[in-house]
Amino acid sequence: MPSPRRPAAKTTKSAIPQISWRAPQPAPVVLVSGPEEVCAERATAGLRDYLRAEDPSLEVTDVRADDYAPGTLLAVSSPSLFGEPRLVRVSGVEKCSDAFLAEAIAYLDAPQDGATIVLRHTGSSVRGKKLLDAIRAGTGGGVEIACPAVKRDSDRFDFAAGEFQAAKRRIAPPALRSLVSAFADDLTELAAACQQLISDVDGDITEQIVTRYYGGRVETTAFAVADTAIAGRYGDALIALRHALASGADPVPMVAAIASKLRTMARVAGSREPASALAARIGMKDWQVDRARRDLSGWTESSLGIAIQAAARADAEVKGASRDPVFAVERLVTVVATRAPYGS
Structure with a gap:
């Protein structure tokens, strides 16, 4: 059940609290905005659990804003004979009908007592903007729960770390990095993996435990291939790459993972700033700076430049510039692992 302590509101242009x-x-109206479905589903489930803990007689109703029957919103939010609290979950606000839009805006002027209206808007369109603007202006006494896309490695790392923090469980940093790398392409799977470890494992979660649960996934992940190549382990890198490709991995994320790590290394190279100061200046996490500095061992400015150029070439080739994307990624792994031009 969510903590009863109200989270601090974030600084935002919106006039309503950001939760x-x-x-x-x-709140009378809760706007759940943004494209990240995992976070949105957690928010909505958390609201349901919170309200149900306060009153088990909670009535829950689901409404589709894109397939809306006029009068529904007011009907399901109005007090019942016995006065049970109501939770109305409205999906598809980003493609809502004209009837829903008009009634929802009107509802903001007179929210029903005892009702919580949750409006889910993915942000995939500007449809419903007038409604969102009214909510964010403070009409209806609403709050907003933002669920922005989790795309960057640092965002996924923060997400997974938050899963364990919320459960009051400890996970070793190397274990967390391995787990995030294993599920770098699917936040839903990453969330499920975190919850499985929290549920199954007693005590602290180590890298050995993550390997035991998800070893096959960890070994064939794009970032595992990148790490092995960057460490200069040519034979191991090719084996990992071929294992990953045989398991159905796409060359595009393989190249993207290598290119991402090389760019991070280039941003860190040559700086003697403390990790915390450098991380703050270039928008990274302390652990990412420390990892990039370790990755730079044995690299020179020249070899890093050759690898970055090879990554740019491979990126174009796996996206259509070559008829053989597998060869393109294998050549990139060769350049990175040997730290020399291909064929030299």
Whole structure:
């Protein structure tokens, strides 16, 4: 059940409180915005659990804004004979009908007592903008739970770390990095993996435990291939790459993972700033700076430049510039692992 302590509001242009999806609290109107479905589903489930803990007689109704029957919103939010609290979950606000839009805007002027209206808008369109603007202006006494896309490695790392922090469990940093790398392409799977470890494992979660649970996934992940190549382990890198490709991995994320790590190394190379100061200046995490500095061992400015150029070439080739994307990624792994031009 979510903590009863109200999270601090974030600084925002919106006039309404911004609430974390990890600690949702009810309000007459709750706008759940943004494309990340995992976070949105957690927020909505958290609101339901919060309200049900307060009153087990909670009535829950689901409404589709894109397939809306006029009068529904007011009907399902109005007090019942016995006065049970109501939770109305509205999906598809980004493609809502004209009837829903008009009634939802009107509802903001007179929210029903005892009702919590949750409006889910993915941000995939500007449809419903007038409604969102009214909510964010403070009409209806609403709050907003933002669920922005989790795309960057640092965002996925923060997400997974938050899963364990919320459960009051400890996971070793190397274990967390391995777990995030294993599920770098699917936040839903990453969330499920975190919850499985939290549920199954007693005590601290180590890298050995992550390997035991997800070793096959970890070994064939794009970032595992990148790490092995960057460490200069040519034979191991080719074996890992071929194992990954045989398991159905796409060359595009393989190249993207290598290119991402090389760019990070280039940003860190030559700086003697403390990790915390450098991380703050270039928008990274301390551990990412430390990892990039370790990765730079044995690299020179020349070899790093050759590898970055090879990554740019491979990126174009796996996206259509070559008829053989597998050869393109194998050549890139060769250049990176040997730290020399291909064929030299």
